[in-house]
Amino acid sequence: xxxxxxxxxxxxxxxxxxxxxxxxxxxxxxxxxxxxxxxxxxxxxxxxxxxxxxxxxxxxxxxxxxxxxxxxxxxxxxxxxxxxxxxxxxxxxxxxxxxxxxxxxxxxxxxxxxxxxxxxxxxxxxxxxxxxxxxxxxxxxxxxxxxxxxxxxxxxxxxxxxxxxxxxxxxxxxxxxxxxxxxxxxxxxxxxxxxxxxxxxxxxxxxxxxxxxxxxxxxxxxxxxxxxxxxxxxxxxxxxxxxxxxxxxxxxxxxxxxxxxxxxxxxxxxxxxxxxxxxxxxxxxxxxxxxx
Numbered sequence: 001x002x003x004x005x006x007x008x009x010x011x012x013x014x015x016x017x018x019x020x021x022x023x024x025x026x027x028x029x030x031x032x033x034x035x036x037x038x039x040x041x042x043x044x045x046x047x048x049x050x051x052x053x054x055x056x057x058x059x060x061x062x063x064x065x066x067x068x069x070x071x072x073x074x075x076x077x078x079x080x081x082x083x084x085x086x087x088x089x090x091x092x093x094x095x096x097x098x099x100x101x102x103x104x105x106x107x108x109x110x111x112x113x114x115x116x117x118x119x120x121x122x123x124x125x126x127x128x129x130x131x132x133x134x135x136x137x138x139x140x141x142x143x144x145x146x147x148x149x150x151x152x153x154x155x156x157x158x159x160x161x162x163x164x165x166x167x168x169x170x171x172x173x174x175x176x177x178x179x180x181x182x183x184x185x186x187x188x189x190x191x192x193x194x195x196x197x198x199x200x201x202x203x204x205x206x207x208x209x210x211x212x213x214x215x216x217x218x219x220x221x222x223x224x225x226x227x228x229x230x231x232x233x234x235x236x237x238x239x240x241x242x243x244x245x246x247x248x249x250x251x252x253x254x255x256x257x258x259x260x261x262x263x264x265x266x267x268x269x270x271x272x273x274x275x276x277x278x279x280x281x282x283x284x285x286x287x288x289x290x291x292x
Contacts, residue, residue, distance in 0.1 A: 061148035062279045068141035075134035086123040131259045132232045138268045139229040147195045154186035160208040218274045225267050
């Protein structure tokens with residue numbers, strides 16, 4: 001009886017071992033397949049294919065805005081995952097590793113290997129990188145949209161183009177000849193408008209549409225957002241008198257500002273809402289203009 005049990009147990013162990021080996025082989029095959037798949041579809045490959053597909057069609061200003069604002073959202077979302085990203089970023093750049101941008105980061109044995117201070121600094125700077133660049137990207141999306149939409153609006157209706165260029169005799173004479181140069185003229189006019197200055201934007205759109213694009217409330221929000229972006233890009237985030245005056249900031253002059261993640265998300269959402277509302281108004285006016 002004991003021999004039968006031993007024999008049965010041995011058979012069971014052998015079967016279990018065989019199944020374990022088979023499972024391990026399947027696991028290894030999956031890993032190998034994933035490696036090949038990842039090699040075939042690297043981020044760069046996807047980006048290249050996507051960019052090439054985008055260049056084959058004319059992007060409308062609002063479509064381009066949606067893409068750019070999505071970049072800002074991705075950066076802001078990454079800030080929410082900072083505790084996951086932080087150690088991985090550290091592993092890439094700690095110790096001045098020359099191959100920090102390689103496919104496989106050189107993993108450190110300990111976060112204390114180059115000192116906890118380095119590890120902490122990289123974490124703090126990572127936070128600033130994601131939150132601040134999310135805001136910078138969002139404001140850039142607005143500026144690009146305002147310029148592109150302005151050009152689009154002028155090209156759409158030559159009556160607007162003539163009105164805007166009424167003091168520029170040479171341009172008017174060229175247009176009177178009958179040549180379709182609306183695209184070139186629209187871009188030349190747009191080049192002379194500082195779209196990062198919201199007062200100039202209000203005036204420019206008012207001239208071709210007969211109304212200012214932003215309400216007082218929207219303008220107030222955008223002024224604060226633009227000024228914050230300006231401080232980050234041009235003042236390294238160091239608060240000055242103008243910034244504090246415009247934004248009513250809690251920081252003192254000379255302090256390095258920091259943005260809470262919820263603040264950045266709120267700014268991005270405000271930008272998205274304001275531009276979507278503007279596009280709706282402009283499209284309605286364009287449609288009415290075509291039917292006149």
